[in-house]
Amino acid sequence: QVQLVESGGGLVQAGGSLRLSCAASGLTFSISSMAWYRQAPGKEREFVARTFWSGSSTYYADSVKGRFTISKDTAKNTVHLQMNSLKPDDTAVYYCYAVSANLPNVWGQGTQVTVSS
Numbered sequence: 001q002v003q004l005v006e007s008g009g010g011l012v013q014a015g016g017s018l019r020l021s022c023a024a025s026g027l028t029f030s031i032s033s034m035a036w037y038r039q040a041p042g043k044e045r046e047f048v049a050r051t052f053w054s055g056s057s058t059y060y061a062d063s064v065k066g067r068f069t070i071s072k073d074t075a076k077n078t079v080h081l082q083m084n085s086l087k088p089d090d091t092a093v094y095y096c097y098a099v100s101a102n103l104p105n106v107w108g109q110g111t112q113v114t115v116s117s
Contacts, residue, residue: 001026001027001103001104001106002024002025002026002027002028002030002031002098002100002103002106003024003025003026003106004022004023004024004096004097004098004106004107004108004109005022005023005025005108005109006020006021006022006094006095006096006108006109006110006111007020007021007022007023007111008020008021008111009094009111009112009113010112010113010114011114011115011116012086012113012114012115012116013115013116014086014087014088014115014116014117015085015086016086016115017082017083017084017085017086018083018086018113019080019081019082019083020036020080020081020083020094020096020111020113021078021079021080021081022034022036022078022079022080022081022096022108023076023077023078024077024078024079024098025077027100027103028077030100030101030102030103031053031077031098031099031100032052032053032054032099032100032101033050033051033052033053033098033099034050034051034053034072034079034096034097034098034099035047035048035049035050035051035070035096035097035099036048036049036050036070036079036081036094036095036096036097037094037095037097038090038092038093038094038095038113039092039093039095039110040089040091040092040093043092045095046061047061048060048061048064048068048081048094049061049064049068049069049070049081050070051070051071051072051079053072053074058070063089064083064090067083067084067085067086068081068082068083068084069081069082069084070082079096081094083113086113086115087115088115088116088117089115090113090115091113091114091115092113093110093111093112093113094110094111094112094113095107095108095109095110096108
């Protein structure tokens with residue numbers, strides 16, 4: 001099994017930046033990709049960004065393209081989400097998600113990001 005722990009959430013003013021981190025432990029050799037999702041109050045969880053463990057491909061939701069950057073440190077089994085030019089609409093609980101080959105996919109516990117106007 002893989003375990004995920006997120007960190008880096010908090011309160012920031014509109015236009016500010018935050019950097020989220022997600023550290024994976026356990027059977028990390030099985031990870032094929034990691035992603036960030038978010039869920040705002042009263043809304044469904046939505047995709048934010050994804051990176052594959054091998055190669056350099058990254059994918060972003062249209063709503064965050066040009067503002068958010070996902071990066072990885074495979075040696076430390078960590079993925080980061082650099083969030084710039086934050087907007088109040090970015091307020092949500094952000095979840096890390098690991099896709100593993102031959103093992104159940106795993107969610108982190110979530111970290112709150114609040115952007116004030």
